[in-house]
Structures are given as structure tokens and as C-alpha cells.
Amino acid sequence: MSAPALPAAREIADAVRARRTTARDVVAAALLRIKAGDPALNCFTAITGERALADAARVDRLIGEGRDPGPLAGVPFAAKNLFDVAGVVTLAGSRINLDRPAPARDAAAVAALTRAGAVLVGTTNMEEYAYGFTTENAHFGATRNPHDPARVAGGSSGGSAAAVAAGLAPLALGTDTNGSIRVPAALCGVFGLKPTYGRVSRAGVFPLAASLDHVGPFARSVHDLALAYDALQGPDPADPACSARPAARVLPELSRGTAGLRIAVAGGHFARGAAPEALAAVERVAQALGAGRRVTVPEAHRARAAAMLVTAGEAANLHLARLRARAADFDPITRDRFLAAALLPAALYVQAQRFRAWFRARVRALFQDVDVLLAPTTPYPAPPIGAPRTTTVGGSEVMTRPHLGVFTQPLSFIGLPVLSVPVVQPGALPLGVQLVAAPFAEAALLRVASALEAEGVVAAPLAPPRAGSAGAT
């Protein structure tokens, strides 16, 4: 990969706004970087070069006219290919969706970043219909982990996370129903924020399970993540689950430090079934924050099971007509999941939804005297592409791919805001730690992440350049 890595979003926006460079030059460099680096990783399914250059020209024109181009002026970004992008078919990782017409307008999140001056450079690879944790896609190939191309990038937003880790884009959009932002963020060694359920609009996003679907950003620094989140958050009547609560900017909060925040480590479910290095990463973060207290999230293992049921019931309903008409056109891995999900008894789905209300009440009580909880993001680093079905961890045999979500699922199940931070471990594969807060307390997460970043405990170093082609996997 000969094209240089892009600077951070903050540096790009500052330079463009101060006329030290132009958005057009930044975007042209980004397109070269993608052209050079993507073949080895398979992050992108479409490059929106023509649109990107036109959007960059618009940003430069605004600056030339003395108008404000927005806080993300000229910052290239990528979007998982389940976000509507005007003129680009919304694949959602599937072959079936190739038959759909291209949308006429952008998804709300893509439009929000564009309004803030950011420039879409392409759409990224994912698990078919977002139902999985590895981005091993039979139609479009696996996305490779930039830190070790023989391993998965995590999923389902694997293309977005890998693109950010490899420096192909400073920012990217993903979605998270059970961990699909946090798992790839952890495995690729970048920051990934799953905001509170209803905090960021999902309008124009191909769904998986509407009760649990979230939109959020990836970045390589806390500042960049805050810039993107502030551009994304806020009410949107076009998303029925989007909260009417006004946006609360987090960028001004970053410098406040952790003073006054009560931080604890999640024990019980979150301290079992993981490789020692995943638990050690949590201890490292806890030590840096002086967090000695342990708390138990009640029935977290059952919350994970209930999240599986809600996802299955809603996803199978969403795809029932496609399963009837075109089951053979599904990716074999997701097809088996969807077909089984279609046979789930309704009573179990409703029980899971009722349990969700019960669990929410218990966790609300827990957050009466805790501000931020720490938990592993994944139970182990990135497995190899094509890994065996099962693996042994913590003395038990588990399903290699589904078990990647064991610590993320109980938290998204009740819509809590969670930030996965990449823990610095030189020479080792990336691992993440989840910072978890009460609903709409994203600022606390960003404050903690910023303090950890300042201490050098968390960081997202650029993955080394890779040559060659990812090939078909």
C-alpha cells in the first residue's frame, strides 16, 4: 500500500476549514488510499468516487464563499452497505437485494454526516442481513482483519471497522443489534460507539431486529468519535424508535476527566467464558481508572439468551417472504439461522420481550450508584477466517462465532450506551473493553475513554500496510 494514511478526522477538518488544504485534495488522497489498500482487506463493496469528489467540491465552494462547511469539513467516511446511499443499491450484504432499485435518498445518518461536511467515499462489507459476528460473507468474500489478514474483522460491521483500522477512512458508520459495532471495533483495534437505543436515527437503514437495532460510528480517536457522534445524534420523526430528547453534545465534555464518576467492573457473567487476555484487558483499564469495585448485572446470561430470541423472531418475520421465495439465494450461514428462527414459538419471543422489561428495571436500579461499568467486549481476539464451529475457552466448549457476542448481547438488549475502547497491548492481537453507562449518558463514556486515551491505556494504532488481494473466501 503506497498511498499515505489519512490524518485523523479532527486534523483534516481543521486543515480544510483553515484553508491549509482542500476537501478535494483530501478526498482524492482517500480514494488513492482505498484503491491501494482495499484489495488486500476487502472492506469496500462500492467506492463512491464521483459523488465524493462532487461533495468535496461543495465543501470547498462553501469555504470559498466564507460560509461554514460544518465540523467534519472534508472528512472522508465509509458506511456499512445497509445504509441507503442515493444511487447505490442497499445490499445489506445480500445477493437478493441486488434486485432492488437504488434508493433516491441517503439514510438519515449518512445525510447527517454529509451535512456536517463529511464526504462519503464508499460502502462497506458486512455479514448478510447483519446476522452474525465475523463478516465472512459467501457473496462478497470475507473482510480481513488489518492486524492479521488470516483472521476475521469481526461483524457484522466488519468492513467499516477494518477500513478505519487500516486508515482507509478516518470515520465509518455501522449498526449494532447484538454487538455488530462493538465486536468488530474490538477485533480490529478501533473505537466503536453504540449509542443509547433511539439516540441516532435508523431511517433509511435496512433492519435486522427493530427492537434492538442501533446506528453508531467507528473512529481511531475519542475526539473523532465525539465529532461523528455529535453530528449523528438527535430526534428524527422518520424513525419511530428515535427519542424526542434533544441532542446533548459530548465534545465539550471530553476534557472534564473522570472526577465524580463512579466506575465499577462487571463481574459474574462478564468474568466467565473468556480467554485470560480478555479479562486482563478489563483489569488493565480498571486499574488505570482506580476502579476496584465489582458489581453483578443480574441475570445477564438470561438477557443474552433473550436477545437471541428477540433477534430471531423479528429477523425471521422480516425475511419470511424472501425465505419462502428465494431461500437458496441466501448466504448458507445466515440462511440456516433465518430458517430456524422462522420456527421459533411466539410464546418464547413474547417471554423474551417481557423479560427485557424486567431486566431493564433491574439494571436501572444498578445505575443508581454506578456511572460507568467495565466489561470485556469479546471473549477472545479475532478467530481465523474459516475457524472451526467450536472452540474451547475458560474450560468450556463454545460456538466460535456466536460466542463472540456473549458480553455485548446483554447490554444492547436493553439499549444501554456502550463504547468499545481498544486496549493497548503491543505485539498482541487487538482486544476491546466495553464502557457501559445508563441510557443517554454517552458523555460519561466519552469522558472515561478520553482519560484512558490521554494515559496511553487505550489507542488505535494504524494497522500495518498489506499487499495483495483478499481473493474469494
Place this chain on the structure above:
Amino acid sequence: MLCAVARPGEALVTDLAARLGLAIDPAWLPAVAEQLAGLLAAGALVAEMPLPDDVEAAPVFEP
């Protein structure tokens, strides 16, 4: 860990699927049955915990 649930018989899976208008290729049946066993195990774990009758689901629905 999820509770162990016996894998549903492939004939049962085929019959249930057919009643939903789903045709399952015989080659897919073992994997579908295994996935269904996993979901039923999750269901058993959730259902074994009694909930008060007044606990309602919280869907987003504003008439």
C-alpha cells in the same frame, strides 16, 4: 451457558417449515435443526424464570 435441548427431528422441522410455506432443502436440514435447538435452549433459559403477570413487553407503539 445455554441449557441443553435435544435437536428437533428433521421430519418435525420439515413439517413445521412446510406449514409456514418454507421449503427446506434436505441438505440444509441438519444445520437448521441445530440452529433451532440453540434457539429452543435460549427459550428454555428465559422461560424457566418466572415473571410476575404484570410484567409487560415495552414495544414502541404510540397510537
